[in-house]
Amino acid sequence: MSSAPPPVTNKAPIVPQHPVVSQTGLPGAFMVELLIFNGAPFKDHWAYWL
Numbered sequence: 001m002s003s004a005p006p007p008v009t010n011k012a013p014i015v016p017q018h019p020v021v022s023q024t025g026l027p028g029a030f031m032v033e034l035l036i037f038n039g040a041p042f043k044d045h046w047a048y049w050l
Contacts (some may be wrong), residue, residue: 005007021047021048021049022049025049026049028047029050030049030050031046031048031049031050032047032048032050033045033046033048034046034047
């Protein structure tokens with residue numbers, strides 16, 4: 001009895017999706033923003049509703 005290896009599947013790696021962030025938060029929530037200037041012609045920007 002010979003054991004054959006499983007078939008090879010060529011799937012692309014799963015790319016994580018960015019979370020959906022609404023333009024308006026829930027009542028009573030406030031937005032925390034993080035701006036980082038890294039010397040590039042643009043600023044890195046993160047914003048979270050808390």
